[in-house]
Every structure is written in structure tokens, then in C-alpha cells.
Amino acid sequence: TFTEHFLHKAMGHLLQQLEKSSERHYAFIAIGHTAKQVGSDMKRFLDSIMKQIKSGLQSRGRKNALSKEPIFQCVGMLAKAVGPNLTKLLHNQLDLMFTCGLSEPLVQALTYIAQDIPPLLKTIQDRLLExxxxxxxxxxxxPLGAPPSLGRNKVTTISRDLNVSQVSGNGKDSGVITLALKTPGAFDFNGHTLNEGCxxxxxxxxHPEVRHAAAMT
Known part of the structure; x- marks a missing residue:
């Protein structure tokens, strides 16, 4: 079978490609698709893959930094392939994922993680709502009924590493706002509700797309 005869060699090649800036985009996506095909046989490579994912997420803002979309695609496919086997390794990367800011690839990856790695569901719900x-x-x-002062000091912690345009005044991106308004209806928040005042x-x-998303929230 492919797993017995070729998986180790193929993964060795793909992990090498992750070291090359011009190939990382394709290598992350190829690793994700490979994981979908071989399932739990991918477990032996998770440490090496997650080290590269951590490195890619930490490169935000650097020259020649990789787009985060292929990383999030890879993470989502890994979650579907190996499920809870990824719990500990992925839990350690969630902070880095959230500091990349809100985007459709991030929400899609979090959706897959929440579906296939139940131990991370509550953490993701809380962090995404924040x-x-x-x-x-x-x-x-x-939460509804909580004292007004609860969590007030968290804002700086959450927002300090985000793209400034996502959290500051009139500079907010209308696309990000639209996505933020649509996400509560598309994600499993399991009884949590976004504060209506938001x-x-x-x-x-x-922007009409923002008004429409707000009306549907």
C-alpha cells in the first residue's frame, strides 16, 4: 500500500519542501491532502509538521512571510485526519492562530478543529467569541448576566498582537467586520450568544454588506 511503501519517503520530501520559502505554500496543502488520505497513519509525523506550522505562524509581519491561508488549510485537514491525536500539539498553537486575526481560512480551520477535536471545542468557542x-x-x-467589569482587562491581551485595522476605530476593514458579524451564525457556539450590542x-x-450582516446577526 501507499502507506507502507511510500508515505515515509513522501513525507520526508514534503517536510524538506517546508524549509524552502518558495515551496512552503504548496507543501502545507500537499501535507493536508496526504493526511486526509492516510488518516491516523499521519500521527508519526505530527511533531515535525506542527513545528513547521508554529514557525510559519510566528513569521507574521516578517519579510517574505508566508500567507497564513495554506497553514490554516493544512491544520483543518490534519484535524479531520487524526482527530484528538492532535489535541495537545494544536492546543499549544491556538494562541498563534488567533493572533493572525480574523479571516475566512481561520474560521474554516477552527470549524474543522471544533468538529473533530472535541476537547478543544470550549477553548475555541471562548477565544473566538472574545x-x-x-x-x-x-x-x-x-456572558449574559455577568458583571460589567468581568474580563475588562482582557482586551489588551487579546488585541495587542492583532492587526491594528481589525480592532481600531474608523480604520476597521469592512470585510473583517462583515465576517465577524456572520461568524456567530456559521460556527457551533453551543448556547453561547454574541452580545446583541456588538x-x-x-x-x-x-457599507451595505456590513448592514446586511448586522441585520442577520
């Missing part, structure tokens, strides 16, 4: 609230309102997420200011936004 991120959405900070982007939309500049305030941390507060969406209200956007009902009168200048």
Missing part, C-alpha cells in the same frame, strides 16, 4: 467582540465593540465577551452600531454602517 475575538469577535473585541473586533466589533472593542470590549471583551461577557451588532447594533453596524445597522447604519456605510
Amino acid at each position: 475575538l469577535l467582540c473585541v473586533i466589533l465593540s472593542g470590549q471583551p465577551y461577557k 451588532a447594533l452600531p453596524y445597522l447604519e454602517d456605510d
Whole structure:
């Protein structure tokens, strides 16, 4: 079979390609697709893959930094392939994933992780709600009935590493705002609800796609 005769050699080649800046994009995606085909047989390579994923996520803002989309695609496919076997390794990378800011590839990867790695579901729910609230309102997420001061000091922790345009005043990107408004309806928050006040200011936004997303939230 491919797994018995070729997997080790193929993965050795792909891991080498991750060392080359011109090949990383394709190598991450190829590793993800390989994982989907071989499933749990990918377990032996997880340490090496996650080291490269950590390195790629840490390169944000550097010259020649890799787009995060192939990394998130790879993570999502790995989650589907090996499930809870990835729990510990991936838990250690969630902070880096969230500091990349809100994007469709991030939300898609988190969706796969939440579906296939149940131990990480609550952590992802909490972190994603925090991120959405900070982007939309500049305030941390507060569960219904929680004291107003709860979590106020978290804002700086959450937002300090984010793209400034995602969390600051009039410079906010309308695409990011639209995605932040749509995400609660598309992600399994299992009883958690986004604070209603987060969406209200956007009902009168200048951008029609933002107004529509706010109305549907």
C-alpha cells in the first residue's frame, strides 16, 4: 500500500519542501491532502509538521512571510485526519492562530478543529467569541448576566498582537467586520450568544454588506 511503501519517503520530501520559502505554500496543502488520505497513519509525523506550522505562524509581519491561508488549510485537514491525536500539539498553537486575526481560512480551520477535536471545542468557542467582540465593540465577551467589569482587562491581551485595522476605530476593514458579524451564525457556539450590542452600531454602517450582516446577526 501507499502507506507502507511510500508515505515515509513522501513525507520526508514534503517536510524538506517546508524549509524552502518558495515551496512552503504548496507543501502545507500537499501535507493536508496526504493526511486526509492516510488518516491516523499521519500521527508519526505530527511533531515535525506542527513545528513547521508554529514557525510559519510566528513569521507574521516578517519579510517574505508566508500567507497564513495554506497553514490554516493544512491544520483543518490534519484535524479531520487524526482527530484528538492532535489535541495537545494544536492546543499549544491556538494562541498563534488567533493572533493572525480574523479571516475566512481561520474560521474554516477552527470549524474543522471544533468538529473533530472535541476537547478543544470550549477553548475555541471562548477565544473566538472574545475575538469577535473585541473586533466589533472593542470590549471583551461577557456572558449574559455577568458583571460589567468581568474580563475588562482582557482586551489588551487579546488585541495587542492583532492587526491594528481589525480592532481600531474608523480604520476597521469592512470585510473583517462583515465576517465577524456572520461568524456567530456559521460556527457551533453551543448556547453561547454574541452580545446583541456588538451588532447594533453596524445597522447604519456605510457599507451595505456590513448592514446586511448586522441585520442577520
